[in-house]
Amino acid sequence: MDRKRQITQLKAQSWFKNNNFYVKQKPKKDIAGYPPYLPCWYKWKRTEMNETRQIALQRIHTLFKLAKQNIRKEPELAQRYAEVARKIAMRTRVRLPTEYRRMICRHCKSFIYPGVNCRVRLQQRREPHTVITCLICGKHTRILLKPHKKLKKEKTYAKQQNQAQYQTEP
Numbered sequence: 001m002d003r004k005r006q007i008t009q010l011k012a013q014s015w016f017k018n019n020n021f022y023v024k025q026k027p028k029k030d031i032a033g034y035p036p037y038l039p040c041w042y043k044w045k046r047t048e049m050n051e052t053r054q055i056a057l058q059r060i061h062t063l064f065k066l067a068k069q070n071i072r073k074e075p076e077l078a079q080r081y082a083e084v085a086r087k088i089a090m091r092t093r094v095r096l097p098t099e100y101r102r103m104i105c106r107h108c109k110s111f112i113y114p115g116v117n118c119r120v121r122l123q124q125r126r127e128p129h130t131v132i133t134c135l136i137c138g139k140h141t142r143i144l145l146k147p148h149k150k151l152k153k154e155k156t157y158a159k160q161q162n163q164a165q166y167q168t169e170p
Contacts, residue, residue, distance in 0.1 A: 056092040060085045064100050071113045082111035108137035 067081035082104060089096050096104075105112050112118035112134050119133040128145040 053092055053094050056088050056094050059088055060094070060096065060100065063088075064103065067103075067111055068113065071111070071116050075117070078113075079111050083109075102132070102141075102143070105134040105137060105139065106141055107139040108134060110134070110136050112136070 063081045063085035067078040067085070070081070071078040085100070086096070086104065086109070088094075103112060104110070105118075110117075112132070114120045114132075117135045119135060121131045121133070122145075123129050123131055123142075130143045130145065132141045132143070133139075134141075
């Protein structure tokens, strides 16, 4: 095991030498507890990322608000706002909130707003669900009204009730 560790450290050190990250005299572990052969971006504090993510979320909120306001007057501008908001979310690795995620078509990635460029219908077949049809690309997105996790929990709870009922009866 020691030999494998030495080999990986040597490989990492050679990589850092080639990429100008290597510092000759470093302790075995940093203050944060990370080995010295890890890249500097691996050691970033979580608080710094939270600040950038909070700023990104604020910008995403404002961009989607502007897109909602301008979708009827200037649809191209609204599309651009949504596109910029998606790029911000991808770059900062922030997950878009579900309310905004549903305003973007999964197929053509365009901004869709009910009554303007998408159709929303409730369906009762199989499981009750909502069907959102994008009028730009014509594709459908289905959203279950009851999430699967709750259904599974209900089924397991019902099974437990049945088993308990059979065990109590002689």
